[in-house]
Amino acid sequence: MKIVYTDNNATTKTADEVIQEMLPYFGELYGNPSSMHTFGDKVAKKLIQARQRVADLINADPEEIIFTSCGTESDNAAIYSAINAFPDKKHIITSNVEHPGINKFYEYLQKNRGYEVTYVPVDEKGLLDLDILDKNMSDNTAVVSLMWANNETGVLFPIEKIAKKVNEKGIVFHTDAVQAAGKIPIDVKKAGVDMLSLSGHKIHAPKGVAALYVKKGFKFSPLLIGGHQEQGRRGGTENTASIIGLGKACELARENLSVMNTNVRELRDYLQTRLLEKIESSSVNGDLDQRLPNTLSIGFDAVEGESILLMLDRDGICASSGSACTSGSLEPSHVLMAMKVPFKSAHGSIRFSLSHYNTKAEMDIIVASLVPVIQQLRDMSPFWKNGKMV
Ligand SMILES: *Cc1c(COP(=O)(O)O)cnc(C)c1O
Secondary structure (H helix, E strand, O other): OOOEEOEOOOOOOOOHHHHHHHHHHOOOOOOOOOOOOHHHHHHHHHHHHHHHHHHHHOOOOHHHEEEEOOHHHHHHHHHHHHHHHOOOOOEEEEEOOOOHHHHHHHHHHHHHHOOEEEEEOEOOOOOEOHHHHHHHOOOOEEEEEOOOEOOOOOEEOOHHHHHHHHHHOOOEEEEEOOOOOOOOOOOHHHHOOOEEEEEHHHOOOOOOOEEEEEOOOOOOOOOOOOOOHHHHOOOOOOOHHHHHHHHHHHHHHHHHHHHHHHHHHHHHHHHHHHHHHHOOOEEEOOOOOOEOOOEEEEEEOOOOHHHHHHHHHHOOEEOEEOOOOOOOOOOOOHHHHHOOOOHHHHHOEEEEEOOOOOOHHHHHHHHHHHHHHHHHHHHHOOOEEOOEEO
16 A cells, blocks of 8 residues: 655655765775875765855854754753853743743753753644743843744744844744744844754654754763764764755755745645645644744644544555653643643544645545544534534
């Protein structure tokens, strides 16, 4: 059976061009880039190109890029470094819709290191309450960290505006741009961020490689203490092939940015319109405008997200539930809860996240599959009677 892959916010297909670029560095070009010999130096030269390509995607300078093992590491390293730079400040500001790759670290700092964490709330469209952000910044705040794009709903925070406010107070600003990178234009200089995380496997590079942008002049302290790699900012022999893959993926992402914001956006909007038209009591989660071009989080009253996914899976369609359901728990996702999406539609929410590999024919397959799936589930649902939710 042919797969329809619409779970690109979870992970992406590694682009063929990326694999081709990586292959020699698994094979004949296995040298250590730190070695003194020409053989190792060949790899070092290729890493310089990769660093430049990553920097170019976000308008950074290459020496501002640190390669890491995953988005989670970039996020952790950024926060760790920010609090180390200001050891007397014991307050952190973030939002209540961040990714577990960062908010579990806040929980740790709160529980075990005596930090106070302010979670700025979002409204029912997933947009941040900027007044509450303003009111909570103080002399005791070590760092403000807010995601650029939400992985579940695609909702965008106004990062340039926020960075300006945070900079004015002289506080360090980090953004988790793992979902934003490659989908919307990013210019770290214009945005005025101090640190920014991105991850390879969300932009058609392989899993297990990522980057952290650190603005020149910032007093960075490494999370991984070891060798002199990454100018002493991250110990450990470089994951050469993957870093080279990340570089290529960033180059491709930059070339594909307009496709993402035209073709992919059109496909997403087409899917959204068809589903809202054909399935009653359905609604989109998140602001319709301030949103990534590839993401559709949609809720269906009186059904359960997990059941929808299982039935779509039988038709070869890969999507994701809004919930990061830990096994056994039936709580809807913390993101939809934070947006106060009514329980019954939050429960029946699923996420489609597209890439430039998707086609219009695939959107039609999804619609053709989902319409009867929702009907069947509603026929069995105790919350659905006579064509409406009870
Ligand atoms: C996927 C993701 C991460 C984590 O990245 P990994 O490379 O999987 O560790 C962090 N933040 C956001 C917003 C993500 O979507």
